Amino acid sequence: MEKNSDKKKININSNIYTIVYSIVIVIIVAVLLTIASTALKPAQKLNIKIEKQENILKTVGKAKDAGNVKDKAAYIEQEYEKYIVESYLVGLNGNKKDGDAFTTELKAELVKPAAERSLPIFVCQDGDSLRYVVQLYGKGLWGPIWGYVAFKSDMNTIVGVVFDHEGETPGLGAEITTEGFQTPFAGKQIFSGNNLTSITIQKPGGTSNNHTVDGISGGTITSRGVQTMLADNLKLYNGFFNKMKSENENKLIETNENNTSDE
Amino acid sequence: MSNFKNGLKIFTAPFNSGNPVTVLVLGICSALAVTVKLQPALVMALSVTIVTGFSNLIISFLRNTIPNSIRIIVQLLVIATLVILVNEILKAYVYDVSKQLSVYVGLIITNCILMGRLEAFALGNKPIPSFIDGIANGMGYGVILVVVAFFRELFGSGTLLGIKIIPESWYVVVDKSTGYIAEGSGFYLNNGLVILPPMALIIVGCIIWVHRSINKDLQDK
Numbered sequence: 001m002e003k004n005s006d007k008k009k010i011n012i013n014s015n016i017y018t019i020v021y022s023i024v025i026v027i028i029v030a031v032l033l034t035i036a037s038t039a040l041k042p043a044q045k046l047n048i049k050i051e052k053q054e055n056i057l058k059t060v061g062k063a064k065d066a067g068n069v070k071d072k073a074a075y076i077e078q079e080y081e082k083y084i085v086e087s088y089l090v091g092l093n094g095n096k097k098d099g100d101a102f103t104t105e106l107k108a109e110l111v112k113p114a115a116e117r118s119l120p121i122f123v124c125q126d127g128d129s130l131r132y133v134v135q136l137y138g139k140g141l142w143g144p145i146w147g148y149v150a151f152k153s154d155m156n157t158i159v160g161v162v163f164d165h166e167g168e169t170p171g172l173g174a175e176i177t178t179e180g181f182q183t184p185f186a187g188k189q190i191f192s193g194n195n196l197t198s199i200t201i202q203k204p205g206g207t208s209n210n211h212t213v214d215g216i217s218g219g220t221i222t223s224r225g226v227q228t229m230l231a232d233n234l235k236l237y238n239g240f241f242n243k244m245k246s247e248n249e250n251k252l253i254e255t256n257e258n259n260t261s262d263e
Numbered sequence: 264m265s266n267f268k269n270g271l272k273i274f275t276a277p278f279n280s281g282n283p284v285t286v287l288v289l290g291i292c293s294a295l296a297v298t299v300k301l302q303p304a305l306v307m308a309l310s311v312t313i314v315t316g317f318s319n320l321i322i323s324f325l326r327n328t329i330p331n332s333i334r335i336i337v338q339l340l341v342i343a344t345l346v347i348l349v350n351e352i353l354k355a356y357v358y359d360v361s362k363q364l365s366v367y368v369g370l371i372i373t374n375c376i377l378m379g380r381l382e383a384f385a386l387g388n389k390p391i392p393s394f395i396d397g398i399a400n401g402m403g404y405g406v407i408l409v410v411v412a413f414f415r416e417l418f419g420s421g422t423l424l425g426i427k428i429i430p431e432s433w434y435v436v437v438d439k440s441t442g443y444i445a446e447g448s449g450f451y452l453n454n455g456l457v458i459l460p461p462m463a464l465i466i467v468g469c470i471i472w473v474h475r476s477i478n479k480d481l482q483d484k
Contacts, residue, residue: 025337033347044351044354047354047355051358167366171300171416171420217455
């Protein structure tokens with residue numbers, strides 16, 4: 001205070017001072033935030049990429065040591081290279097489309113007209129068998145939720161799931177990210193006969209069958225969001241599922257024929 | 264020495280007669296939102312402490328230059344900048360923690376304690392006392408948050424910091440085939456009500472009650 005009085009007095013409440021002051025302070029803040037954002041962007045992008053790779057690997061039960069290794073990013077990348085042998089985009093009819101599956105945003109695809117949508121598929125080689133990982137995107141209670149589901153090559157039995165969310169309530173809806181919620185999905189089936197039934201999330205404690213999984217008490221709306229997300233997204237993949245199934249059947253017939261001719 | 268005493272007084276006030284949550288009743292909204300589990304409450308307390316401390320410091324440095332008519336906007340600008348910086352840094356270097364906090368880091372901007380302390384203290388005091396006041400108020404807020412979260416996680420989920428506290432054998436098990444409580448199972452169930460926000464308000468109310476019965480000066484005549 002005392003120091004200020006020595007200087008030439010400026011009326012800090014005049015209009016010109018106020019305008020200049022606000023312009024200057026906004027410019028300073030803008031520059032500061034731009035620098036911070038630009039400098040941190042590569043690290044943030046890498047985190048997002050690694051997270052996506054980790055999620056895909058988790059659905060097929062890989063990359064389990066991610067929490068224990070020192071250089072998580074390198075570990076995940078290496079595992080991803082090792083297990084994910086192929087990734088491609090498919091249309092609603094199940095035919096392959098051009099483009100990079102990994103960088104395709106499902107969220108952006110879902111707002112396109114149905115015929116133009118490209119759906120990402122990640123193929124994982126696990127020993128002798130192939131696993132097919134599909135991507136999901138939907139709405140929770142407060143914001144978007146998304147996930148990945150891995151199927152056996154029968155395109156029916158779930159190998160594993162991973163769900164994630166932006167802002168569901170901690171302790172309630174956010175529990176969809178826990179193993180307690182996700183593990184029971186393994187082994188469940190999405191088809192009954194030839195109909196796509198998807199998975200029903202039910203009130204915990206009820207009788208369960210092949211197509212039901214227990215929801216989260218207190219997280220009803222998020223649980224319901226997961227159910228809707230599964231139903232909606234799997235419906236889009238139905239073309240791909242059917243195509244793969246008929247291919248499998250053809251293969252089966254061929255092998256059977258080969259077998260009979262051998263005998 | 265008097266400087267030190269003064270600083271100590273500024274530092275201790277938010278823990279007792281000047282507590283932002285129980286006495287000034289600020290920041291109640293986030294006290295309800297992030298106290299379901301202990302861990303987000305702890306990180307939230309830490310983030311708020313950092314932001315209150317530094318926004319108080321910066322505003323106190325600027326206090327003689329800020330035009331009166333736009334002072335609230337300037338305060339908001341400083342708070343928002345700090346919060347965005349914290350958020351960006353968390354996202355780049357501790358991605359897992361930033362994901363757990365999700366929207367709550369952004370919500371620090373709307374925490375009334377920040378604006379309250381800037382208006383009430385930083386605008387009229389020197390930088391160092393302002394900084395102490397900010398840190399102490401953040402911690403005073405954090406203490407209440409942690410106490411509420413402690414009760415809510417313990418009675419709502421039976422855990423603390425994600426570690427099981429209430430033994431599994433105490434829990435009532437329902438026999439799925441009969442629909443009745445299984446024989447030989449426990450006697451305990453998690454209280455679902457504690458997880459819901461209204462219960463946080465009741466716990467905060469209880470803390471205020473206890474606080475006022477200890478500190479008689481706070482009681483309304």
